[in-house]
Amino acid sequence: MPEDGARLSPALAALAAGAKREAVPPFEVNVAKPDLRPWRDGNALPGVWSFAAAASGPHIAVSALVHGNEICGAAVLDRWLREGLRPARGRLSFVFANTEAFNRFDPADPTASRFVDEDFNRVWDESALSGGRRSCELRRARTLRPFIDTVDVLLDLHSMLWPSDPLVLAGRTERARRLALDLGVPPLVVGDDGHATGRRMIDYDGFAAPDGTRIGLLVEAGPHWEPATVPAMEATAAALLRRCGAVSPDDEVLPPPPPPSARPRLAEVTRTVTAASPGFAFVRAFRGGDVVPERNTLIALDGEEEIRTPHDHCLLVMPSLRTAPGHTAVRLARFVDA
Incomplete structure (x- = not known):
């Protein structure tokens, strides 16, 4: 947040004015509702x-x-x-x-x-x-x-x-x-x-x-x-x-194990960002899994508060492009040795 309660700089104020919250798009449902x-x-x-x-x-x-x-x-x-x-x-x-x-x-x-x-x-x-x-x-x-x-x-x-x-x-x-x-x-x-x-x-x-x-x-x-x-x-x-050994390894109901893909990685959340204002907005439409290379990079504005990455190589976990006050907007995480 700007020091001493100061307002955003003119450049950031312009960015805030242009940082629109993503509108909820018209979602298509391509999975049939199961009969339960x-x-x-x-x-x-x-x-x-x-x-x-x-x-x-x-x-x-x-x-x-x-x-x-x-x-x-x-x-x-x-x-x-x-x-x-x-x-x-x-x-x-x-x-x-x-x-x-x-x-x-x-x-x-x-x-x-x-x-x-x-x-x-x-x-x-x-x-x-x-x-x-x-x-x-x-x-x-x-x-x-x-x-x-x-x-x-x-x-x-x-x-x-x-x-x-x-x-x-x-x-x-x-x-x-x-x-x-x-x-x-x-x-x-x-x-x-x-x-x-x-x-x-x-x-x-x-x-x-x-x-x-x-x-x-x-x-x-x-x-x-x-x-x-x-x-x-x-x-x-x-x-x-x-x-967990709950089923037979060759159980015919379950799909076969997938081929090995990427090496599993663990990320530790360092900050959970909870929206404080109805105008919370990301500076661009991030997706979950994006990694911001540099510490102190501006990623969102919450009213007049600047949301910046707390460390280098910051993983964005499930950013919510439309969020209400009091709800999680994004989790910021650091990869760690497993």
């Missing part, structure tokens, strides 16, 4: 299917529809259920999280059904779950909570609105980061603190405990409604099931 009616009732809880093997092992859960308009994850779980995927050891569960929001999904207005009352992926802290606030999402989270408490490894399937390279969010624990790097798909792993507006499901309870054993991972596999996102999600989920 066969899975509505579940066999553990509504919308939750859980299967145990004879051989002992960990409880692995794969969740979809934490955001009701992210339908690619539901397509993955729908196929696995239809084709009868079962664990070789331990317990394997499939969770359709925010089904009420999903039921409202309309391809003509695909961004409108992210949630019903509030973001399901911001309510996973004790004060929210045990407090007196009421919402559709909190009601569902409170229903799921005892079940989630039994999960050893959670993979949460997500997709992205704005252009970005795929990545895995692994929170702050070393065990989660190591598992994500071992999967190798996608090759970018980001260690982060989540959002100022509330805790994600992967940040809940034992998943985030520094000295715990439980692991929560979140994959951001690609654009919300593009066909290529479905196999990208499935590749990550299949790699997790194989890595």
Whole structure:
């Protein structure tokens, strides 16, 4: 921010005047909304299917529809259920999280059904779950909570609105980061603190405990409604099931492992930028995965505050080209040795 409360320089003021927030484009939905009616009732809880093997092992859960308009994850779980995927050891569960929001999904207005009352992926802290606030999402989270408490490894399937390279969010624990790097798909792993507006499901309870054993991972596999996102999600989920020994290595339901690609890399978030003003705007339309070479490069304006890169080779993690005050605009990260 300019020193002593000074206003922006004339050059920056002109830049601020010209830095328009990206308008939400007309999105095309190129993935069919899956028919989840066969899975509505579940066999553990509504919308939750859980299967145990004879051989002992960990409880692995794969969740979809934490955001009701992210339908690619539901397509993955729908196929696995239809084709009868079962664990070789331990317990394997499939969770359709925010089904009420999903039921409202309309391809003509695909961004409108992210949630019903509030973001399901911001309510996973004790004060929210045990407090007196009421919402559709909190009601569902409170229903799921005892079940989630039994999960050893959670993979949460997500997709992205704005252009970005795929990545895995692994929170702050070393065990989660190591598992994500071992999967190798996608090759970018980001260690982060989540959002100022509330805790994600992967940040809940034992998943985030520094000295715990439980692991929560979140994959951001690609654009919300593009066909290529479905196999990208499935590749990550299949790699997790194989890595944890939950399925036979040659299980015919799962796709074969992809050929080796880029070496997995870990990036550590050094700053989470939360928009403070309704006029938050990037100086250009960055995409997730862009690396800004030099420290102190101006990347955005938040009212009169200048948002600059805190270090050289700064990775931009999922910049949101339209964001509201109080919400994450971008995470800035540094690559680290894994």
